[in-house]
């Protein structure tokens with residue numbers, strides 16, 4: 001299939017629709033991005049690559065990184081993760097506090113902020129140098145050594161992270177955060193600040209399309225059964241209170257971030273990443289969602 005031609009056609013089609021989304025202003029650093037940036041990259045498990053637009057420009061991957069931290073924890077931890085964090089869609093915003101009280105400080109899943117913060121607490125307990133180990137892991141998955149945190153973004157997150165601090169304090173009051181709060185949040189904010197391009201992201205997520213094995217290095221990251229579970233969690237929880245919409249319209253497991261990126265995986269086939277910074281009210285890329293909907297509709301390449 002001529003994916004690059006299809007990308008161009010969809011891009012031209014979508015240019016006719018007004019982008020009603022807003023670039024995230026959650027922290028000042030994120031609002032500096034060019035709102036009209038647009039990139040897409042598809043990589044197959046056999047190594048074919050198809051790109052369009054700003055596919056090589058790095059952006060703030062934000063909550064997409066929650067998949068990396070979850071997989072790192074899930075692949076290293078011998079004990080059971082699931083008494084600390086659930087596997088149910090939250091049906092609430094990514095930074096919501098409301099369910100936590102009823103759920104006694106156990107977040108619904110690892111992809112909302114509260115769940116990702118618990119995962120960071122686990123990584124702080126398990127790893128000698130959590131930040132460095134996290135970077136090493138992402139560099140291994142992508143095969144790109146220059147991937148890094150953006151220190152200004154991480155600092156800006158810390159200065160403005162009142163809600164995230166509320167979440168971590170609340171969970172600590174229930175005994176679901178074991179380490180020092182500042183140490184846990186330092187890891188969380190740094191993870192959110194990682195910068196990658198569509199090309200690098202779609203390569204890094206390929207192991208989830210390939211039964212847990214990085215196709216170009218043959219390195220096993222997760223067992224097939226754990227890979228199935230990671231994809232299931234992305235399918236049901238990757239888009240917060242829009243997970244149903246994404247499944248309904250796109251039909252692939254995926255994960256979004258407020259930097260405007262979306263990564264989606266077709267098990268046994270490919271990984272696609274799209275970046276368009278303007279977000280819809282749920283904090284997911286407005287045109288990114290539309291683009292992927294058109295893509296799986298034209299190509300019939302959804303899992304459903």
Ligand code: GLN
Pocket residue numbers: 061062063064094095113157164192256257258259283
């Ligand atoms: N850094 C953001 C936060 O902690 C990430 C949110 C997102 O990408 N959905 O709220």
